[in-house]
Every structure is written in structure tokens, then in C-alpha cells.
Amino acid sequence: MFYAVLGPFLAMKHSGDVIAGLAPRHRQLLALFLLNPNTAVHRDRLIDLLWNGRPTKSAPRNLTTYIAQVRRRLSPRDPDLSPLHTLDGGYLLSVPSGSVDAAVFNHFAEQARIARENGDYHNAARMFENALSLWRGDALPAMRHVDELSAWAERLDEDRRAVTEDLFDVRLALGHHHEIVGGLAQWARRHPLRERPHRQLMLALHRSGRTHDASASYQRLRRTLVDRLGTEPSPDTQALHQRILTGDDLPSALTRLCAAHRPSRECDRRS
Known part of the structure; x- marks a missing residue:
């Protein structure tokens, strides 16, 4: 069994065939087990x-029905062989290593x-690139009304x-830098409050001989932050802009500003 959550939810057999007959509640239940x-x-x-903390009177009975239905969907020939097990007072989904795309994504990202x-x-x-190739769209788009799944x-x-x-x-x-300027510009437009891609775009433009465009990119970012958040760009972003203006030789370390090992408030701004 393989479960995909990096896009619309899918449960698949080892053959790659999608398991049919899973209703929305079945998929939500499986996704909760994958957490x-x-x-x-x-x-x-x-x-x-x-x-979502507001169960109906029929919720316990409905849950029992959903569990039985999911077990039959996952193992139609013999529900007793289903990976969904009933335990004292609860349930457990057996999930072998490497059988959830999110876990595979995390493994590739860690190795990278x-x-x-x-x-x-x-x-x-x-x-x-291997990690990103696993994505099929926004994660779990049809499950955002379930609070726990929305947070995940x-x-x-x-x-x-x-x-x-x-x-x-x-x-x-x-x-x-030449090859990624276009992609970076598009990404920065999609996420106008995330400073990290704007710094990357400024650096790529500067290294491509487009220093004026790099400065213009900074000014657009600054206007956006001031207008929407009432704040100036972070010291890291301002420092990079200043170095671009003065023509300093930018060390390679600047290409990794705000990388995972240097978390900051500015890294986490959302668009």
C-alpha cells in the first residue's frame, strides 16, 4: 500500500492502481491515521x-461504519488482512517505511x-528535484475543513x-543564475512577502549583469512590506541590497541566506 498526500489524497495498491470506492470520510480517516x-x-x-471537536450524536456509530468500510476497501478479499487494525479502545494503521510520499519527500530533502x-x-x-517531483499540487486540498488535516x-x-x-x-x-532568473521572478511574484526568494532574485539578477533590475526588485519588495505589513525589509535583505549597490564581490555564502540552518522570522513570512 502507498499513500499520497502531496496533492489530492490517494491510496494505491502495490501495483500502482488507485483504491476505488473511498468516500471523503474514508480518505479523511486514512489521512488522520497517517499523521x-x-x-x-x-x-x-x-x-x-x-x-473538529463537535461530534454529532451519531458520530460513534458512524466511525464504526467508516472503519469497517475502509478495511474492506483496503483488503476486499479478506478484511482481516487489512493494514487497519482494531485495538482495545482504538485503531492502528500499519504503515511500512517508504509508503507515504510525504516521508519520501522528507528523506530526499534531508539527503539534499x-x-x-x-x-x-x-x-x-x-x-x-527528486523531492519536489513528488508533488501533484497543494497538499490535501479537499480536506482543509478538517482542522487537524488543514494544519498538516x-x-x-x-x-x-x-x-x-x-x-x-x-x-x-x-x-x-542566468537559467533561474525567470523561475525566481515568477516565484517571488507568487510569494510577495517572502524575503528569501527576493534576495535570491536580486543576487541572480546582479550576477547576470542586471544590477539595475536587482535594485528595482528590492524596491518592489520594500514597498510591498511597508504597504502590507508596515515594516522594512530585514537587515539581511538590506545588507544584500547595499552590497549590490556598491558593487561588492558577493561571497557564495550570501546565496544561502535564510537557509534551514539559519531560521529567522523573515524566513517564515507567507504570501
């Missing part, structure tokens, strides 16, 4: 999560960051944004 893989979840906790720290930028770029989906989407920007950093370190 706690291989861990027993008490019935009362599941009811609370599935109904290790390679980056070791200066192996080519391998880091390949691992980041937002975390997954932010992880995707961070890895996308990590890849831009690595490509800047590889000297691919």
Missing part, C-alpha cells in the same frame, strides 16, 4: 479529530541538505516552499 502512523489512536480521539552542507551541490540539486497540509505546503527555495540556493551556488 500517527503505526500508532494506536483512541476512538474518542478519532471522533474528536474527524468532527546533507549534500549541500558537504559542498556537493550537484547531488544536492538532484535530491531537491499547511506544514507540508511550507516544507515544499522551503525546499523550492533551497533548490534555488543550490543552483545559485552552481552558477546557474
